[in-house]
Amino acid sequence: MNTWWIYSILSAFFAALTAILAKIGMKGIDSDLATAFRTIVVLLLAWSIVVFKGNGNTIWQLSQNNLLFLTLSGIATGLSWIFYFKALQIGKVSQVAPVDKLSVAIAILLSVVILKETLTVKAAIGAILIIAGTIILIL
Template identity: 70%
Template sequence: MWWIYALLSALFAALTAIFAKIGIKGVDTDLATGIRTVIILILAWAIVLFKGSGSGIADLTKTNWTFLILSGCATGLSWICYFRALQLGKVSQVAPVDKLSVAIAIALSVLFLGEPLTLKTASGAALIIAGTLVLIF
């Protein structure tokens, strides 16, 4: 079931690039990121309230809070850089380079989470890196 959500994530990420490229034309990218963030905030909290999962907030530990805050900061910085890159470059170049994050995430998961690096995973990461380099140069 996880792969269905992963494919939907990829679809929505692709739509994000297309919609953003059109939406940021002639707009300051930081302003565009701020607007996008407000929409995401409203959507995310609407889902939390609809599902009734807001009561779990009391169960969050200090570690949960720390790493969710760090994740939020990383996401925000990623979006700011992504929107600026989209304004300066082509979607067909920016989006694939952005997906280099997959190979970086694999490396970081091995280093910090102790996840195993299999031949299959390493090969996939290497192909992502190779594809990114082809698109850059």
């Protein structure tokens, strides 16, 4: 059975929880400091899982291509978090979190352009609805 959707739902739940907990946790501090501290927690959690699963010794299997694109992904993640936390610090979660989900429509577009994935009618309609919803929230 394909379980990708279970992980996707869990990801969405924890992303939503992230916004709420971050908004509460960064009260009275700089958003960059909050991002840096959260990044340490994520780092420790991720490596704990790797070690617990016994996959630490497979780090040597990473190719130059893996390292390059995971590094670029890490940079993109870091920049996303920095801007997300800054937006959360000065905006309402009910506005920032949905606008952040515009990334779904952007990811659909980039998957077609960069990864040459097929754009289905459902994905196109979904992306259009996300964009329309984002515009409504911004206005």
